[in-house]
Amino acid sequence: MYTSGPSWFLWVAVIAIGLPASLIVLTEWRRSLLRRNSPLAAPVGLLRTYVLPVVAVLFLLLKVAVVPARDMPIRIVATVLVFLTLLLVLSGLSNTMFANAPETSWRSRMPRIFVDVARMVLIILGLAVISRYIWGANVKGVFTAVGVSSVVIGLMLQHSVGQIVSGLFMLFEQPFRMGDWLDTSAARGRVVEVNWRAVHIESSTGVQITPNSVLAGTSFTNLSRLATSHTTVTTTFAATDSPDQVCATLTRIATNLPHRGDGVEPSTVPIGDHKYRTTIGLKSPGDDDAVQSTFLRWAWYAARRDKLHLDGVADDYSTPKRLEEALDEVAAPALRLSQSDQQALVPYARLIRYGTGELIHAPGEVPKTVTVLVAGRVRLTVPAPDGSVTAVRSLDKGALLGVAAFTHQANLAYAHALDEVVLLQIEHDEIQRLLSDRPLLSREFGRLIDERRTEVQSARTAAKKAIRAAAGQDIVPTVVAPGSHGAAPR
Numbered sequence: 469m470y471t472s473g474p475s476w477f478l479w480v481a482v483i484a485i486g487l488p489a490s491l492i493v494l495t496e497w498r499r500s501l502l503r504r505n506s507p508l509a510a511p512v513g514l515l516r517t518y519v520l521p522v523v524a525v526l527f528l529l530l531k532v533a534v535v536p537a538r539d540m541p542i543r544i545v546a547t548v549l550v551f552l553t554l555l556l557v558l559s560g561l562s563n564t565m566f567a568n569a570p571e572t573s574w575r576s577r578m579p580r581i582f583v584d585v586a587r588m589v590l591i592i593l594g595l596a597v598i599s600r601y602i603w604g605a606n607v608k609g610v611f612t613a614v615g616v617s618s619v620v621i622g623l624m625l626q627h628s629v630g631q632i633v634s635g636l637f638m639l640f641e642q643p644f645r646m647g648d649w650l651d652t653s654a655a656r657g658r659v660v661e662v663n664w665r666a667v668h669i670e671s672s673t674g675v676q677i678t679p680n681s682v683l684a685g686t687s688f689t690n691l692s693r694l695a696t697s698h699t700t701v702t703t704t705f706a707a708t709d710s711p712d713q714v715c716a717t718l719t720r721i722a723t724n725l726p727h728r729g730d731g732v733e734p735s736t737v738p739i740g741d742h743k744y745r746t747t748i749g750l751k752s753p754g755d756d757d758a759v760q761s762t763f764l765r766w767a768w769y770a771a772r773r774d775k776l777h778l779d780g781v782a783d784d785y786s787t788p789k790r791l792e793e794a795l796d797e798v799a800a801p802a803l804r805l806s807q808s809d810q811q812a813l814v815p816y817a818r819l820i821r822y823g824t825g826e827l828i829h830a831p832g833e834v835p836k837t838v839t840v841l842v843a844g845r846v847r848l849t850v851p852a853p854d855g856s857v858t859a860v861r862s863l864d865k866g867a868l869l870g871v872a873a874f875t876h877q878a879n880l881a882y883a884h885a886l887d888e889v890v891l892l893q894i895e896h897d898e899i900q901r902l903l904s905d906r907p908l909l910s911r912e913f914g915r916l917i918d919e920r921r922t923e924v925q926s927a928r929t930a931a932k933k934a935i936r937a938a939a940g941q942d943i944v945p946t947v948v949a950p951g952s953h954g955a956a957p958r
Contacts, residue, residue: 479531487524491516507563514556522549546602554594558587649691649753654678658754672757691753698732699756701746701763702739706777711738717774721766722748724827727755762825769823786819794819794842794892802840802866803902804909816895822885828869829883835870838899844889848881850924852931857882860927871920874903874913880924 494516501509526545529535535542562583644650648659650669655678657671667683669676691697705714715736722734725748732749739745748759770776772783795810795817805813819842822828828846829835841863848860860881863869872879873896903910 652688839891845886
């Protein structure tokens, strides 16, 4: 049945022109929102894909086909439209109020579970409205039945319901948020999920699922809300080791740790029974395991370099046989040593080791010895003006370190071990004797010092240019100077 007159044609024209035009406008709007990562992109997509076409269908049925409002097709389409509209409103409110909420606002502190509960309640009320006004159902009886059933079920499951309620009250108090680090009786880790039943804590051994009622009934520590986050490591040395030397060595290692925070200055104190406790600040509670493992690994190498006895064990690596092999295979070509020179240097040479990532030299330090790289790789870097570091070059087997000791100048660059590094350390007086007897070797040392200084200056200049260029483009550069992978000068 169609209407008489031109009214139906007018509605067809409006829908035929208005629907495509509206779809084009909403499509472009959604693309613009997606480019800006706006939370409104999802509601606009829902409006374009579902709500608008259903509205067009409803007007076609009512105004063109003139289907009575109480007929089944109209009721079905109206039900779908009201339900989609309800979802659109909920999606818009959720994305605008909670998606980009400021960290200090109450919206960011609102647990996700309460948002879900509110959404469910509104959906139930919306379904009740649909049932009452579109389908003419008597919802009073339904709500009465649901209420009575809820009381019966609550009495049957009062213990479980009580746990859920206690967990909800705990979440409402906001003792922690997503991403916080908790230390509980069951696990120590980061909160990755909070739902109706439990809190999921990601720890080093996996994801620990702790019921909300358990957290509500026990005490736990929110490590993310501590004024200063730190960790402590206990080590044991021999009774013959000087306590001051042990404390200085361990504190130096802790100061150079890559994951160390600035909130707590590293310190080491003896605690009796030849044990020492080192306190190290953390950037994040999640860095605890990495800081402890790196500290213990570097302490093993540093104790042997400093002739200390970690766990009562002395260093036995620098044996006469290894020394002779290192002098013959590595030091002789680098320092132009004869066989007699090698034999004369054995009492004044020593093999030392550094762990992966450990700092060997720092800018501003005046080296006391010259060392030859026997095994492993070393990366030279310089600090950039923006606080980052810029790579200068990598050094391989046979390269010389600490050449500034020849002229009593300070190091210009950081030297870090890229893997386990073995260095042949030769006393300063013996190096001076070799240089005084060999003018060619002395000139080679001078050339090497000048070359290193030029490389450092070039790296710093490149870093400054990259920072200035990035300042205009809002890009943070990763600066690697030319020659960072080149071979070391011999």
